[in-house]
Amino acid sequence: MSPVAHLSPGQKVFAFASMCLGMFIALLDIQIVSASLRDIGGGLSAGADDVAWIQTAYLIAEIVVIPLSGWLSRVFSTRWLFAASAAGFTITSLLCGAAWDIQSMIVFRAAQGFLGGSMIPTVFTTAFVFFEGKQRVIAAATIGAIASLAPTLGPTLGGWITDHYSWHWLFFINLVPGVFVAIAVPLLVKIDEPDLSLLKSGDWAGIALIAVFLGCLEYTLEEGPRWNWLEDSTIRTTAWVSLVAGVLFVWRGLTAEHPVVDLRALKDRNFALGCFFSFVTGIGLFATIYLTPLFLGRVEGYSAFQIGKAVFSTGVFQILSIPVYAFLANRVDLRWLLMLGLALFTASMIEFMPITHDWSSTELLLPQALRGIGQQMAVPPTVTLTLGGLAPARLRFASGLFNLMRNLGGAMGIAACATILNDRANLHFYRLAEHLTPANEAMNSHWSDLSGATEASSAALRQLWQLTFREAQTLTYADAFFCIMLCFAVATVMVPLMRKVQPPTGPSADAH
Incomplete structure (x- = not known):
């Protein structure tokens, strides 16, 4: 007998929605501070290097616990692990908002990431136990949308909260949904039983x-x-x-x-390819969320709220494309939807590459629209194709590894983009400076407009340096988008290597 046979369809949807809410706030908090780090640093009297650890501590703790979630759910059961994670995440959110210095904030953020990380892969497992057939496709679409939408909305929501209230509310907004999830999930999500004896043989x-x-x-x-x-x-x-x-x-x-993590699952071709696609989508998802606000802040001088408004269009187009995906998912081979999503993401990066210093939300609209639609078309089919054909007993371990690959892709993508921005800026600056010679008529015209006074000459040189450095910075962002584009182009042509998924037959009793 199925472990969820006692639940009505409405109860299943409510239980699944409650878990999705927990997953959403855990993923949202990865990026919700990204547009507000300067404000948090000012409030805690911390320097830029220390403030960066507000995000780093969360990511390190989360990435460590995600692959352990399969084993932890067997030890404590899915519902009690999720409930404890939600409760702990809520408490540490309260502590983050009440942090008195940068050291306490870093400790609380690490605890928040560790406690929230378990909620993410657990939702994947439960969805495939709760639902079958077309409902499973819709559940996977929902999870995929949340996995890519929550980090995308993070800077927008964070910037709005910081500008209209204070940075403390970046964390206090988790309290009500966190308490709700901690109460609702253990009442309905009874799909397995705890086995504390596994602690001895762990x-x-x-x-x-x-x-x-x-x-x-x-x-x-x-x-x-x-x-x-x-x-x-x-x-x-x-x-x-x-x-x-x-x-x-x-x-x-x-x-x-x-x-604790069964790497032998990678012998399955679909699972191995799915982990690769999860890795690549992680690169695109997190690296573009990193690059776009950084460009708008450094080059355009946007405030946190202005950055949030400029990148909001990605989330809007992703939400609008959810019904389209739900319609196509039951009628079209998911592999071709995945290929379409990756191709649209590739096209988005191509549209980003001609970026200039005067780009605003108008110029960003098309590439961000392509990215939003591409995310929705790429992430849900990856979930279904990778995990949909696995027996429920293997899902809890596989989902942890699958989610780990997405976060690892994000971490490596951000690191690679940061390196490109650091290294290529100097190269572009020197190349541009080589053309600033007396033979350059445009420069001579600008220079002649100034008087021959020493102060005017110094001001002109300073202005010339700033303009050159601004253009060099802009060119480095185009380089970073080009590298992301290459990753997605390779992933796109690899999609036909995946097999069409045949969901496992029979009841889900082996989820125990």
Whole structure:
């Protein structure tokens, strides 16, 4: 008998919606602070380097716990793990809003990321236990929409809250939904039972290895661009520790009888390709959310709220495309929808590449519209094609690895883009400066408009330097969008390698 047979269709939808709400706030909080870091730093009297850890601490903690969620849900059961995660996330959100200095904020953000991370992959598992057939496609579309929409809306909502209230409310808004989820989920999501005996036979070596591997890797990726990668002794150390721990973790995952993360699932071609597509969509999702606000803030001088309004169109077009996807998903091979989504994302990056210093929300509309529609067409079919053909007993482990790949893609994409922005800016600046010679008529005309006074000449030189650096910065953003475009172009042509999914037959009782 199915473990959810006692639930009516309405109760299933309500339970699933409650879990989706928990997933949404956990994903929203990754980026909700991104447009408001300057305000938070001012409120806590912290410098730019310390403020960056408000986001880094959350990402490190979240990326460590996500692959462990499958084992944790077997130990504590899905409903109690989710309820405890929601309750802990709510409490740490309250503490973040009440933080008294930057050190306390970083500690609370790390705890918030760790406690919220378990909610993300657990929703994937539950959706495939609750629903079958066409309902499963709709559930996957909902999850996919949330997975890509929540981080996209983060800067917009965060900027609006900071401008109209204060940065403290970036965290206080989690309190009501967090309490609701912590109460509603354990009442309805009874799909398995806890097995505390697994604590005795747990793969503690694997848990330690994956924590060290992912923690050091995330630190290296987040801090590497700022400290010029391996030229910094701390970055060198964390990179080597991550490499050694990663190799040992892979060995453990392939040889242990009951590893905490079963890497042998990657033998399945659809699952391996799905993890790759999840990785690439993570690059596109998080790297573009990183690049666009940064461009608008650094080059255009936008405020947090102005940045939020400018990038909001991505979320609008994604929401508008949800009914279109739901209509097509039951009529078209999901592989072709996935290919369409990846192709649209590729086209979006191509539209971003001619970016200039005077781009505003008008010029951003088309590339962001393509990105929003592409996200909706790419992420849900990836979920269904990757996880839809797996038996429920394997879903809890597979969903953790699948979600980990998306976050890893995001971390690596942001690190690569930050490195491009740092390294290519100097190159473009020198190339532009080479043309600022007496032979350049436009420059001579501008220069002759000024008097020959020393002060005027100094002001002209300063203005010329600023204009040149602004253009050099703008060119580096085009380089970053070009690299993202290449990733999606490769992913697009790989889609036909996936097999059409045949959902497992029979009841979901083995979800226990």
